[in-house]
Amino acid sequence: MSEPWRFCPQCAAPLALRLADEDGGPKERLRCTACDFTHWNNPTPVLAAVVECTDRGGRILLARNAAWSGRMFALITGFMEAGESAEEGIAREVAEETALTVDRVELIGVWDFQRMNQVIIAFHVQAHGEIRLSPELAEYKLFAPQDVVCWPAGTGHAMAQWLRGRGLEPRYFQPGEQPAR
Numbered sequence: 001m002s003e004p005w006r007f008c009p010q011c012a013a014p015l016a017l018r019l020a021d022e023d024g025g026p027k028e029r030l031r032c033t034a035c036d037f038t039h040w041n042n043p044t045p046v047l048a049a050v051v052e053c054t055d056r057g058g059r060i061l062l063a064r065n066a067a068w069s070g071r072m073f074a075l076i077t078g079f080m081e082a083g084e085s086a087e088e089g090i091a092r093e094v095a096e097e098t099a100l101t102v103d104r105v106e107l108i109g110v111w112d113f114q115r116m117n118q119v120i121i122a123f124h125v126q127a128h129g130e131i132r133l134s135p136e137l138a139e140y141k142l143f144a145p146q147d148v149v150c151w152p153a154g155t156g157h158a159m160a161q162w163l164r165g166r167g168l169e170p171r172y173f174q175p176g177e178q179p180a181r
């Protein structure tokens with residue numbers, strides 16, 4: 001969860017937890033003490049990609065974020081930009097972060113990630129070409145689908161769902177085996 005907001009983005013007065021009547025009944029939220037602003041704190045959509053490298057025998061690209069501690073490899077993720085569809089957004093993110101050419105984008109499903117107040121929209125992305133990582137990513141690994149080990153949170157469930165769709169029973173990391181992501 002991110003730091004709570006302290007000031008109104010409309011008038012800069014302090015925000016405070018206040019009860020107000022909403023469609024669903026009285027609800028306490030961060031509201032402005034001077035104007036009518038309400039901080040709804042809606043979940044943020046996050047796009048995620050199971051990247052299948054069609055020119056590398058269908059292996060799956062997992063990447064390690066430069067900001068992560070430990071040796072976690074996970075899906076390519078990113079935020080949607082204003083004015084693009086989710087499909088356009090994930091194609092852009094994969095191209096920006098790996099330099100791969102994206103050929104096909106198909107929805108896997110939608111998962112909530114309440115710890116981060118996010119909603120994960122996961123896609124299967126078929127791509128090809130030379131891999132050059134953006135500075136955001138420290139390294140990548142290519143896995144045959146049957147060798148992928150899933151992580152019991154967020155995008156790991158999307159990875160598992162995609163494997164099930166291919167007739168593979170997903171394996172998850174056991175507690176202590178690897179930090180979950």
Ligand SMILES: [Zn+2]
Nearest residue numbers: 008011032035
């Ligand atoms: Zn205000």
